[in-house]
Amino acid sequence: MAVVRGSRKKVFVMNSARYIFVGIICTLVIFPLYWMVVTAIQPPNVTLQYPPVLYPVHPNLLGFKQLFHGNPMGRWLLNSGFVASITTIITVSFSILGAYSISYFKWRGRAAFAFLLLFTQMMPEALIVIPIFKIYDRLHLLNQLPALSLIHAAFVIPVGVWILRPAFESIPKEVNEAASIDGCTDMAILRKIVLPLTSPAIIAVGVVSFFASWGDYLMAVTMISKKELYPASVGLASTMSQLDTPIQTLLSGALLYGLPPVILYMFIQRFVISGLTAGAIKG
Template sequence: MAASSTAAVHKLRRLGKGVAFYALILGFCAAVLFPVYWMIVNSIQPLNHGMQFPPPLIPKEISFLPFITLFENFPVARWLVNSLLLAGMTTLIVLALAVLGSFAMTFLRWRGKAAFGLLLLMTQMLPEALVVIPVYAMYRNLGLSDSLPALSLVDAAFILPICIWILKNSFDSIAEEIYEAALIDGCSPLGALVRTLLPLSAPGLVAISVVSFFYAWNEYLFAVTLVTSPDIRPVAVGLASLKVMLDTPIDRVLAAALFFSIFPVIFYLLIQRYIVAGLSAGAVKG
């Protein structure tokens, strides 16, 4: 009797803990997602409802007109394709160079490592607004403005230093013996990098892909300066062009923002599985 009741208490306590845990997670996510929810609410209900006090927490009526006007009047699909290309190219450039850079910073021995690490961070310390003038001048002299691949080169340059540091951080957690073992097995340094280190640092690779993809997706200043023809406008510039001289159609901008945010989120969802894959790979290493 006594034994079973303590077991029941134990079980109850565990249940209570579980409920508290879920409540915590739920509360946390709700707080984080509320602005997003609010954006959805106000882009699908006529704006006038949101301009009451107190505003209704649940939409009073639903209308997709802001979305319809958006799709009918603006080349949304073209903006999307442009941004996907831009973000994709940027991510590839960053992945290639960041792997090499972090590899050199973590596993290779050479002089000037600290200086290199510092140099990388130094590149991040001047606001883009000040860097954009010389970059523009250079691109114009080279005849490179108004091209998405050229824009992706700039975007990649600006996010690469951070990505090298993040990936170095991930490489640091791999025991050096693993790399040395690969060398003893007859691999070249680059061979060891590709065959041994990369599979083990999957979470880090995922992290920097997401970082660079999101950066290129949202980057605005270079895009709006270097791209002038409407045909190759990426999403960020398209979104900004909804706001005009004397007016901002809030509902349409919210709708557009919502729609365009879906893609980075999907990208993250797709790639997130590899964080788990990376976890199991990490388990092998011990």
């Protein structure tokens, strides 16, 4: 009896410790985001008080209003959406073809192709941003949004292929063989069998590529110098360096720009894991 009571007490202590630990972790993760929301919805004079008040006082939406008033923020968000859409179209179509090639066919050079993808995924873009800048300068592709999409696509395609590959390989061989005997060509198999069966993974590639492009700063700031063509990342960064931007406006911008990927990523979590780990963890 005493033993049981002792172990029950121990379990209670362990459980409480777990809740406390999880609570601390959640606070650490969520506090910066919470603080962004608080700052975005309260007037600057409250924000600049010391000591800071940890909950919103006089909440209002003036920050968002100013964002669209003084700065072409709406335009910048639209630019980002445009660049990201084109990136998504390129990435999804190229990744489907590449993943089909790598998961259905044995061909010479396949290993080299896989290494090229891996290398592209791992290489810091910053190492070659200047040669790309020079090439774009020569070809008059600077300040062209679709040309920026092309760069984004080049660097996110490996992730797309790694997300699609295990999904493609999970379709039983018998299904494809049966289709092949029935006279389906390889492209028809891709279109009629593989794509419909793997649509969740394809949607995941779409989301990942859209927000990879949406989140990029380095390529955009190097290739785009006209203010009206800025994507939101570059626009926000330029607002940040202007000393007279009210803090409420700035944080409203961060909120508006940062929230969409957070919401959508929650739905495609497991695909991101497989793309990130290059489909390598099978055991």
